[in-house]
Amino acid sequence: MAAVAGSVLLPGDAGYDDERAVFNLNYELVPAVIVVPESVADVQAAVTFAAAQHRPVLVKTTGHQMVGQAAGAVVIATRRMNEVVIDAVGRTARVGGGALWSDVVEEAAKVGLAPLNGSSLTVGVVGYTLGGGLSPTLGRSHGYAADHVRSVDVVTADGELRHVDAESEPELFWALRGGKGNFGVVTALEFNLFPVPRLYGGGIYFPGERMADVLRAWTAWHPRTPETMVSSFAVLRLPPLPELPEPLRGAFLATVRFAYNGTAEDGERMIAPLRTAAPVVLDTVGDMPYTEVASIHNEPTDPVPYYERGIMLREFPAQAQDKLVELVGPGAKTGLWIAELRALGGAWDREPAVSNAVATRGLPYSLLGISVGPLSQEQRLKGSVAELLDGMEPWRGDRRLVNHLAPDEATDAAAIYGPERYERLASVKKTYDPTNMFRLNHNVVPAA
Numbered sequence: 001m002a003a004v005a006g007s008v009l010l011p012g013d014a015g016y017d018d019e020r021a022v023f024n025l026n027y028e029l030v031p032a033v034i035v036v037p038e039s040v041a042d043v044q045a046a047v048t049f050a051a052a053q054h055r056p057v058l059v060k061t062t063g064h065q066m067v068g069q070a071a072g073a074v075v076i077a078t079r080r081m082n083e084v085v086i087d088a089v090g091r092t093a094r095v096g097g098g099a100l101w102s103d104v105v106e107e108a109a110k111v112g113l114a115p116l117n118g119s120s121l122t123v124g125v126v127g128y129t130l131g132g133g134l135s136p137t138l139g140r141s142h143g144y145a146a147d148h149v150r151s152v153d154v155v156t157a158d159g160e161l162r163h164v165d166a167e168s169e170p171e172l173f174w175a176l177r178g179g180k181g182n183f184g185v186v187t188a189l190e191f192n193l194f195p196v197p198r199l200y201g202g203g204i205y206f207p208g209e210r211m212a213d214v215l216r217a218w219t220a221w222h223p224r225t226p227e228t229m230v231s232s233f234a235v236l237r238l239p240p241l242p243e244l245p246e247p248l249r250g251a252f253l254a255t256v257r258f259a260y261n262g263t264a265e266d267g268e269r270m271i272a273p274l275r276t277a278a279p280v281v282l283d284t285v286g287d288m289p290y291t292e293v294a295s296i297h298n299e300p301t302d303p304v305p306y307y308e309r310g311i312m313l314r315e316f317p318a319q320a321q322d323k324l325v326e327l328v329g330p331g332a333k334t335g336l337w338i339a340e341l342r343a344l345g346g347a348w349d350r351e352p353a354v355s356n357a358v359a360t361r362g363l364p365y366s367l368l369g370i371s372v373g374p375l376s377q378e379q380r381l382k383g384s385v386a387e388l389l390d391g392m393e394p395w396r397g398d399r400r401l402v403n404h405l406a407p408d409e410a411t412d413a414a415a416i417y418g419p420e421r422y423e424r425l426a427s428v429k430k431t432y433d434p435t436n437m438f439r440l441n442h443n444v445v446p447a448a
Helices: 016-020 040-053 101-109 125-130 170-176 208-224 264-275 318-328 375-391 413-417 419-432
Strands: 007-009 033-036 057-060 074-077 084-087 092-096 149-155 161-164 185-192 198-207 229-237 252-260 286-289 306-313 338-343 365-372
Touching: 007 016, 016 033, 016 074, 033 040, 040 057, 040 074, 040 149, 040 185, 057 185, 084 101, 092 101, 101 125, 125 185, 149 170, 161 170, 170 419, 198 208, 198 264, 208 229, 208 252, 208 264, 208 318, 252 264, 264 286, 306 375, 318 338, 318 375, 365 375, 413 419
Parallel strands: 033 074, 057 074
Antiparallel strands: 007 033, 084 092, 092 185, 149 161, 149 185, 198 252, 198 286, 229 252, 229 338, 306 365, 338 365
16 A cells, blocks of 8 residues: 555554544454555545455544444454534535544534534534434434435545435435445535524433432433433433542432523523422523533543443333333442433434434434443443333334444444335345355345
């Protein structure tokens, strides 16, 4: 790969360990080669090399979600391709394959615009968006991040750079938006932005012992709110970390998170009933510039060892509420760090102007379990999450959000997407990646 202007690193080379590092400290990449491209031509050279060597390719920006160790593979680490260009008039962003949400939020805010970012701004834009992109700030009124992609520049398994949109290659455009990393290396993404300079948002934290009261109050409350209000409920068993504010450090809590795209006065009035659901430990809800939205969920910004997995719920009746209290409430012997329930609906249920492969429309809740600890405790970590999700099995939806899946579920793609959608994805895969070069993911196998 002499033609590469960026870095080409082999095991033992200076920089190899830095480039294979991922956000989740419980996963380790041990690829044969790491390419850190600086241009599209570098990406093409890496893909062409991998094809000639019959090696799989893994694309990495931050490594929040990994499948396997990439042993023998070519890893393309996109972090240097992180340009962000905002079109204030057209209300769009064009970003490089390695851009993070923090880059986009900051640049868009300068002209009063906002993207459909996730709860953490340290996540890569491309991986999040290709997996659907469930924005806890603006998603209920605008839908999935994938719904607002205008075009994708992608290097496919044949080494070709393709500019893909609804007109140029409609089937590939459909599959990329929701099909995650199955179809190539995305070098640029263009998507819509929204005129949202500020939000009324934050979290109200209650004693964990009052979980049942808070959960029932929130479950009755959220269906009556407008689509401009996004909310979620979580149970936290937080470690005694010094970076956490004093009332949260080492605490067992129930919390409701809010993001309201409207006036602070309306938001204040709307959430008033929830403020009386139980005694309040900490209330961070208030008017904020959009640049501060990461404070709503307040997720770690430094790498951590964790295990996470999620399911969708097709309903959440009183029996399901009781079961959740039993599984993670004050009497539970769980090892979970977080159990989070997001209320969906609204634009998340509506088909976008240009349809895509996102599989979870019509499912009203997303349930996520996260346990934190080193790999030596893997069975305990997985067991804690399984206990939660298996316990909620009677209400589980039949499709899954690919961004909330564990590595163990990499062979479940047919179940993730449902048979009809999976068949279509497999057909697109056969056209653009017939040898399954991009298989180190929740894999869609090329159609026979």
